[in-house]
Amino acid sequence: MSSLFANKTVSPLQKSLKVTDEEFTQLRDFIYKESGIFIAENRKYLIENRLSGRLKELNLKNFGEYYYYLRFDPRRKDELAKLFESITTNETSFYRNPPQLQVFQDIILKKVLDKLRAARTKKLRIWSAGCSTGEEPYTLAIMLHEVLKAEIVTWDIKINAMDLSLAVLASARTGLYTDYALRTTPKEIIQKYFLPKGAQCEVKPELKKLIHFQQGNLSDRLGLKRLERSQIVFCRNVIIYFDDEMKKQVIGSFYDNLLPGGYLFIGHSESLHNISRSFKPEYHPGAIVYLKEETGGKI
Numbered sequence: 001m002s003s004l005f006a007n008k009t010v011s012p013l014q015k016s017l018k019v020t021d022e023e024f025t026q027l028r029d030f031i032y033k034e035s036g037i038f039i040a041e042n043r044k045y046l047i048e049n050r051l052s053g054r055l056k057e058l059n060l061k062n063f064g065e066y067y068y069y070l071r072f073d074p075r076r077k078d079e080l081a082k083l084f085e086s087i088t089t090n091e092t093s094f095y096r097n098p099p100q101l102q103v104f105q106d107i108i109l110k111k112v113l114d115k116l117r118a119a120r121t122k123k124l125r126i127w128s129a130g131c132s133t134g135e136e137p138y139t140l141a142i143m144l145h146e147v148l149k150a151e152i153v154t155w156d157i158k159i160n161a162m163d164l165s166l167a168v169l170a171s172a173r174t175g176l177y178t179d180y181a182l183r184t185t186p187k188e189i190i191q192k193y194f195l196p197k198g199a200q201c202e203v204k205p206e207l208k209k210l211i212h213f214q215q216g217n218l219s220d221r222l223g224l225k226r227l228e229r230s231q232i233v234f235c236r237n238v239i240i241y242f243d244d245e246m247k248k249q250v251i252g253s254f255y256d257n258l259l260p261g262g263y264l265f266i267g268h269s270e271s272l273h274n275i276s277r278s279f280k281p282e283y284h285p286g287a288i289v290y291l292k293e294e295t296g297g298k299i
């Protein structure tokens with residue numbers, strides 16, 4: 001996680017404000033309606049830790065006032081963006097969950113590319129949903145280069161990288177990373193695809209070129225329908241923050257977005273069990289991937 005987000009919680013020197021039961025319910029329901037993120041009763045401290053600093057900045061006395069500010073103040077749209085920045089968990093890294101990425105690079109990507117070649121098209125779309133500070137879509141871009149090599153210039157490729165938080169997207173667009181973000185990236189990959197920039201490393205332009213970063217809300221089912229359709233969707237470590245109803249809705253959006261024969265990748269601690277029977281699970285060593293069958297599955 002970048003140091004940009006180290007200020008999410010109040011510092012140990014500052015005391016966080018207490019949220020009453022009523023205020024918690026109001027804010028929890030508001031956050032759920034706006035983002036799909038569900039904060040359980042036993043995680044009240046999240047609201048207190050992450051939002052107390054903001055209340056102090058706005059000179060608000062309690063969380064009830066903050067709720068009214070979010071609902072009715074003329075600056076509520078800007079505040080909503082700040083709220084999203086505070087409540088989202090943006091932890092990520094390059095090459096996160098290597099066994100799953102190996103399956104992507106060696107098996108799924110090759111299969112999808114062969115299918116496209118057979119259909120005489122070279123248009124590939126990948127959706128990285130909940131891309132955070134960019135490590136996931138840049139990793140996918142590296143893998144595309146590794147597989148296609150010089151042939152990549154003959155392909156029309158776009159990775160649609162989407163997140164709710166404008167702050168993480170701004171950070172992702174810079175393409176600048178510390179050694180910490182690259183801690184699990186093979187040395188030869190760092191040498192090949194990054195340039196040193198001061199104390200940081202910057203991703204090379206050929207990776208940036210493949211990615212289109214954009215703000216989007218996974219709870220906005222209608223808005224997501226406007227996104228171009230994909231052969232592959234990555235949504236890892238995101239639905240873990242949603243309740244079952246929202247998980248079903250979001251997985252339904254991925255199903256609709258995927259072209260027949262397309263694949264969905266979710267986080268290793270996440271599952272579609274009791275959420276969706278539309279996809280056909282494919283079991284590979286180190287990863288389960290979800291196929292949208294050509295004939296269409298059951299919803």
Ligand SMILES: C[S@@+](CC[C@H](N)C(=O)[O-])C[C@H]1O[C@@H](n2cnc3c(N)ncnc32)[C@H](O)[C@@H]1O
Pocket residue numbers: 035036037088089090091092093096129130131132133136162163164165168216217218219235236237238241267
């Ligand atoms: C833990 S990070 C995961 C990043 C990356 N996919 C990975 O696995 O390393 C979760 C990301 O999901 C984003 N997110 C949460 N709710 C979202 C929503 N409703 N719409 C879009 N993005 C959302 C957060 O802002 C955060 O950046």
